[in-house]
Amino acid sequence: MKAGLRQEFSVLLIILAVASxxxxxxxxxxxxxxxxxxxxxxxxxxxxxxxxxAVLRASLLIAGMARPxxxxxxxxxxxxxxxxxxxxxxxxxFVFLFGTIPFFxxxxxxxxxxxxxxxxxxxxxxxxRAGLVTAVLYVLFSQILHIAA
Amino acid sequence: xxxxxxxxxxxxxxxxxxxxxxxxxxxxxxGVLPGLSSPMALAILIPVAFGMEPVSAFMILIGIYVGxxxxxxxxxxxxxxxxxxxxxxxxxxxxxxxxxxxAGRALSLAIGASFVGGTLSWLVxxxxxxxxxxxxxxxxxxDLAMIGILALAAVSSLSGQDFLKGLMAAALGxxxxxxxxxxxxGTPRLTMGSYHLLGGIPFxxxxxxxxxxxxxxxxxxxxxxxxxxxxxxTGYTVLQVAKELWVMRxxxxxxxxxxxxxxxxxxxxxxxxxWLSFAYVKKLIxxxxxxxxxxxxxxxxxxxxxxxxxxxxVTGGATIPMLTLGIPGDxxxxxxxxxxxxxxxxxxxxxxRESPDVAYGILVALGIANFTTLLAALMxxxxxxxxxxxxxxxxxxxxxxxxxxxxxASSNTGYAMLIALLFGFLGFFMHHLGYSIxxxxxxxxxxxxxxxxxRRALLITRGDFWVFLTSPISLVxxxxxxxxxxxxxxxxxxxxxxxxx
Numbered sequence: 314m315k316a317g318l319r320q321e322f323s324v325l326l327i328i329l330a331v332a333s334x335x336x337x338x339x340x341x342x343x344x345x346x347x348x349x350x351x352x353x354x355x356x357x358x359x360x361x362x363x364x365x366x367a368v369l370r371a372s373l374l375i376a377g378m379a380r381p382x383x384x385x386x387x388x389x390x391x392x393x394x395x396x397x398x399x400x401x402x403x404x405x406x407f408v409f410l411f412g413t414i415p416f417f418x419x420x421x422x423x424x425x426x427x428x429x430x431x432x433x434x435x436x437x438x439x440x441x442r443a444g445l446v447t448a449v450l451y452v453l454f455s456q457i458l459h460i461a462a
Numbered sequence: 463x464x465x466x467x468x469x470x471x472x473x474x475x476x477x478x479x480x481x482x483x484x485x486x487x488x489x490x491x492x493g494v495l496p497g498l499s500s501p502m503a504l505a506i507l508i509p510v511a512f513g514m515e516p517v518s519a520f521m522i523l524i525g526i527y528v529g530x531x532x533x534x535x536x537x538x539x540x541x542x543x544x545x546x547x548x549x550x551x552x553x554x555x556x557x558x559x560x561x562x563x564x565a566g567r568a569l570s571l572a573i574g575a576s577f578v579g580g581t582l583s584w585l586v587x588x589x590x591x592x593x594x595x596x597x598x599x600x601x602x603x604x605d606l607a608m609i610g611i612l613a614l615a616a617v618s619s620l621s622g623q624d625f626l627k628g629l630m631a632a633a634l635g636x637x638x639x640x641x642x643x644x645x646x647x648g649t650p651r652l653t654m655g656s657y658h659l660l661g662g663i664p665f666x667x668x669x670x671x672x673x674x675x676x677x678x679x680x681x682x683x684x685x686x687x688x689x690x691x692x693x694x695x696t697g698y699t700v701l702q703v704a705k706e707l708w709v710m711r712x713x714x715x716x717x718x719x720x721x722x723x724x725x726x727x728x729x730x731x732x733x734x735x736x737w738l739s740f741a742y743v744k745k746l747i748x749x750x751x752x753x754x755x756x757x758x759x760x761x762x763x764x765x766x767x768x769x770x771x772x773x774x775x776v777t778g779g780a781t782i783p784m785l786t787l788g789i790p791g792d793x794x795x796x797x798x799x800x801x802x803x804x805x806x807x808x809x810x811x812x813x814x815r816e817s818p819d820v821a822y823g824i825l826v827a828l829g830i831a832n833f834t835t836l837l838a839a840l841m842x843x844x845x846x847x848x849x850x851x852x853x854x855x856x857x858x859x860x861x862x863x864x865x866x867x868x869x870x871a872s873s874n875t876g877y878a879m880l881i882a883l884l885f886g887f888l889g890f891f892m893h894h895l896g897y898s899i900x901x902x903x904x905x906x907x908x909x910x911x912x913x914x915x916x917r918r919a920l921l922i923t924r925g926d927f928w929v930f931l932t933s934p935i936s937l938v939x940x941x942x943x944x945x946x947x948x949x950x951x952x953x954x955x956x957x958x959x960x961x962x963x
Binding site for chain 2: 320321324328331335338339342350352353355356359360362363366367369370373378379381382386387393394396397399400401404405407408409411412420423424427428430431432433442443446449450454
């Protein structure tokens with residue numbers, strides 16, 4: 314429960330920081346003048362509402378009128394986060410190498426890594442399926458849609 | 463009337479009909495596979511459909527939208543794992559029926575009831591769209607701004623998660639929608655000096671990230687990815703099912719009404735309609751008004767037919783506010799709304815006047831899609847049930863490539879792909895921390911609509927904020943928003959009282 318509260322308060326602080334950043338970034342847009350809303354007004358209104366809701370939520374948590382639910386917590390455990398972090402790293406590499414390495418090779422490598430992360434075994438099955446899926450995606454994106462080369 | 467007839471001719475043109483059938487088949491497949499959803503499929507396929515004529519592109523998208531509603535029942539019945547949230551209630555009686563050796567009967571009931579619910583809801587939607595469309599042109603800028611805010615409040619309240627968290631997500635969506643050049647003054651806003659952000663957050667890659675990439679990351683954190691499911695044998699008789707559905711016609715009529723009405727309300731998805739219909743059947747059995755030799759949980763056929771009719775009936779209801787007011791009813795219609803804007807079209811009060819071929823085309827396609835989905839389901843039931851054996855890891859890996867390259871395809875820049883990736887991370891954290899992703903997506907889509915109408919209303923009245931209270935529709939919206947807030951406060955107080963006891 315305490316870990317959940319700590320996490321919840323951390324997130325609310327981040328939300329308040331984002332709202333403050335919006336106010337800071339829009340500080341030089343000028344004021345509302347009879348009918349003409351300045352460009353900064355709507356972002357400030359939305360950010361202000363976001364901040365108000367965050368403060369309300371924090372108040373309810375402090376007053377004990379709301380509690381973080383068990384399922385609404387990101388457990389920082391290896392079991393839960395190892396795979397998503399690995400997939401995220403693979404995706405980041407895909408995004409940054411896209412266009413640099415030929416699409417077929419990049420997709421094949423990406424799928425081999427992702428299937429490995431997701432536990433596809435044995436390795437022969439993994440390589441076969443990665444190759445098959447890569448071929449289908451290559452035909453779709455390179456030959457039919459001409460999106461990737 | 464001539465526009466409607468012309469739309470029928472357009473939709474029934476062989477190429478468009480083939481595209482609609484292809485979309486229905488794909489939607490059915492997406493619905494069958496647990497973990498894949500209608501918003502995900504729509505988000506990934508929009509870049510593919512972008513190169514087509516708008517009417518043709520929407521044949522595929524509407525086909526997918528309707529197909530997923532039916533497809534979700536397959537895995538719900540065969541594996542007790544709903545393919546889509548809409549089919550969650552179907553699993554309650556569908557799986558026990560399959561365990562009794564009645565998988566074919568359950569699947570046929572689900573397919574037939576989906577067709578009935580979707581078609582009846584569409585028949586009701588056609589005249590309603592016309593009536594609402596007539597009055598929609600009288601809606602002022604102040605009204606539209608307040609309707610948008612009401613939609614956000616409703617989604618936040620009804621998304622099933624904490625109300626304040628939903629509101630925070632919606633507000634974040636509004637903030638993100640303001641990034642870029644201001645529409646009226648051309649001033650850069652919140653761009654942090656970045657050249658890329660001058661064009662704002664591209665909608666399509668953001669949606670792909672939130673619904674497709676985030677889903678895969680969330681699934682990656684679940685331990686049970688690579689285990690193939692157990693699949694039972696199927697076999698079905700269409701004529702027997704038709705007879706059975708006729709006997710259930712009163713229950714189907716009620717379920718269809720529930721789905722159609724709930725479809726109009728933003729934020730209330732097909733899953734709510736399914737559960738409400740299931741609860742209705744439960745009540746009928748408990749009170750003895752429905753005679754059944756089985757108890758609830760033992761495979762009552764009405765418990766399969768009613769939720770499926772209701773969740774498909776949502777499609778008709780959700781289309782009404784999307785086309786006439788430019789307000790999406792659920793996540794899928796939110797993405798289709800975004801797709802319309804990408805094509806340079808503006809759904810709303812003038813949509814049927816300014817773009818009648820597309821507007822009526824979508825309306826007609828929605829109804830014909832029920833027929834193409836029925837045909838696809840009858841043709842492909844056995845192969846699709848077999849596909850349930852495919853390793854989910856393979857599917858998820860493929861979805862990632864489709865999502866990232868689809869994000870790239872939206873503007874042919876690596877920046878779009880990066881947006882898809884970043885929003886995928888955002889969606890992952892939001893899911894785990896209980897913040898509503900649909901609320902954020904709606905905020906992103908409705909932000910420009912709300913802001914431009916808000917500013918226009920104040921420009922017209924030279925800064926008089928009373929316009930939001932003097933306009934009847936705007937006033938009703940404000941009252942409803944306050945009612946939603948009031949309900950939240952009342953629930954909190956009740957909870958506190960209960961805790962004290």
